[in-house]
Amino acid sequence: MQVWLYVAGRPATTARQLVHLAEAVERHGFDGMLVASSTNDRWSSMQAVARRTRRLRLGVLLPPSALTSPERIAAAAADLDRRSAGRFELALAATRNSPEPNRLPPLPEGFSRLDETLAVLTGLWWTQPGERFTFTGRYHTVLDSPAITAVQQPGPPLIVSGSGRRTTSYLAARWADEVNVPFRGLRHTARQYWDADDASSHGGRLHRGRPPLRHSAAVTVHSDPDLCARHPPSISDEDETLAGTPHQIVAALHEYQSIGTARVYLRLPDTAGRRHFELIARQILPALHPAPTPPPPGPPYSC
Template identity: 35%
Template sequence: MDLRIFTEPQQGATYDTLLAVAKATEDLGFDAFFRSDHYLAMGSGDGLPGPTDAWITLAGLARETKRIRLGTLMTAATFRLPGVLAIQVAQVDQMSGGRVELGLGAGWFEQEHTAYGIPFPKEKFARLEEQLAIVTGLWETKPGDTFDFHGTHYDLTDSPALPKPAQAKIPVLIGGHGASRTPKLTARFADEFNMPFASIEDSERQFGRVRAAAEAVGRKADDLVYSNALVVCVGKDDQEVARRAAAIGREVDELKENGLAGTPSEVVDKIGRYAEIGSRRFYLQVLDLADLDHLELISAQVQAQLS
């Protein structure tokens, strides 16, 4: 079971804060550091000092880390033109020595678009489908060949399809709860399917849809990695769990129901139940980025039991 640290910097984090978390992620033996791609805080809080850009952040971390994988859950297709996104991700992959992964989603948070003058198209899923075809097509084009794409939303002619990533294939992640189009897109383009903030029962149901969609297009269902993302809140005892829950403005019982919360043994047990339905990777949503002791506890008493 891979454990990855997943952050939400739009809620309030500087680059230096993210760097400290990424270095702890690496030093403590976690598999990867991922971040959301948002420009506006959600819920309570003012988001100070303001948003940081996902791919600029990952470019910096690419030069300041050595081992961990780096990626997004999820980059919004509304934020960047697909050709530009392909260049950015390939460059960060080069800067990292081949450690980047791209999570790409349709985009959903209208308010952040209006706040920063980003168009928020009505039909987002069709744009996502074309973006996936373009980004992966550009990377797959052989050196010396050109890439063309003529779709409803994007048009590329005689692209040199450069630069190339350091990896032969950058892993692509798709995720979500959609019952039909999401599994089909995953089957066509993805290396990993991520089920965010879902119960074991809902995850099992969605994994089944993705597996069926993969087999329908001639892929082996087990060629895909199946993963979950859940908020994490671990304490050595009930008092520490309660303190960490209060620090992120959540209730312990709610976190135990909807996240990975409790003592290390409770969290290991719940991860094991997700593993039984096919989950092989967890993105641990860490909401208190100043609490590096939390990461140390998870590494020492949760990750150690899963390795």
Template identity: 30%
Template sequence: MRLRIFTEPQQGAAYETLLAVAKAAEDLGFDAFFRSDHYLKMGDVSGEPGPTDSWVTLGALARETSRIRLGTLVTAATFRLPGPLAISVAQVDQMSGGRVDFGIGTGWFDAEHTAYGIPFPGLRERFERLEEQLEIITGLWRTPAGSTFDFEGRYYRLAESPALPKPAQDGGPPVLIGGVGAKRTPRLAAAHADEYNVPFHQAKDTAAAFDRVRAACREAGRTKPMVYSAAQVVCVGRDEAEVKRRADAIGRAVPELRENGLAGTPGEVLEKIGTFRELGAECLYLQVLDPHDLDHLELVAAEILAKL
């Protein structure tokens, strides 16, 4: 089981804070540093100093780290045109020496689109645009050097694209698709994803979502292995008082976190991680909601990561 650190910078984190978390994650032995792709805070927090762009951040971290993988959970397809996005991700992959994983989704938070003047079409159109983006981005990355790429879709048209730059990873970074939709998400994952992620659901719902994607892979005749993963908020303490202190710091109640996340003592969290492993999860994204609490990462590394 691989453990990855996952941050939510729109809730309030400057680049320097994210850099400290990424370096700590690398030094402590975690597999990756991921961040969300949002431009507006959620809930009762200030959000200061304001949003940071995910791919600008990851490009900088690519030069400040040497081992951990870097990625988004997940990039919103509504935020960027597919051609420029393919260029940005390929460049960060080059800058990191081939350490990028590319998560992408439809985008869902309408308020952030309104706040920054980004068009927000209906759900059906967003899924249609996402599918075209996946075909374009992976098509650009996989076009042989010296050849050009063309695409004619409902929403996007590319003609004689030189399909440059190429990512460091042959064929492009692994593609991650997440969500728990019953029909469109499994089909898209089976067709395009290297990894399928279920975010913030209990084990029984995660199992059902995994099964839907497995069925979609069989129906599509897919033979390439799929990586299955989950994202869970993490709140670990050596004792009950420390668990409560960390829960209070992120504005959550301990019973709710125990039910819906990875919360409690290291022993409790290890047991729950075992449950996800039994479902077929190979990787867990630990959502760290207090990026200033680096002691939390040290505890998780020493008492959980070291024992997996």
């Protein structure tokens, strides 16, 4: 299971602070770092992160309010993918303000906008060089646009993140490479994985031959070795936080792995400091990333 650090978007965080954090995340062996941003101001900061890291995969999570111009997002994501030598992934948050529909489609307005945004992003990335892309929708229109080329083909991996079991699963199955269930607990996460797989099997994947939809979850972890064992970590639908000793946290994350979670995003509490981060990195991460088993010794050397 891949382990990423989830960084909540704080406007006061400077590019230099984000770079220092990314360097520490890479040094401790995390697979990636996902930065949630309320605006598009993180693109320049992530470019600095891309220059200062070598192995770490990088991601930006954008809310619906930041999706006003899919063409600009497609160009910015492709540029960051080139600057990072193919290490960038784009996540879009699927949130809603109205009750979920009983059937899919049609979709509420917010999801219709996101559906068109994903259509434009993939259209610009998946169009062959030298060809043109045109899209006319209710909310977005692109006329005769050239293809936008990234290092990763056909484009940077797309993540659809949301807790709506029906619509989020439909959008992820149709357009994305990964469905992410953020902060909803084990049982809800397992049910949403099933819904996403069901949507994929019923024609949600637009292009045949695409790889299966990857499953991921975002969880808040609060670990303290001084916590008493009578306070086990919460893995229910009602509490998004895994709180307990490092051993208890690892056991809970293995539960997520057992339901098919291929990647987990760990969010630290807002009050967490450097000591908490290093505790997670040194006692929890190695248990999820076991050292490879050395090959068995060969036969004795002889002439």
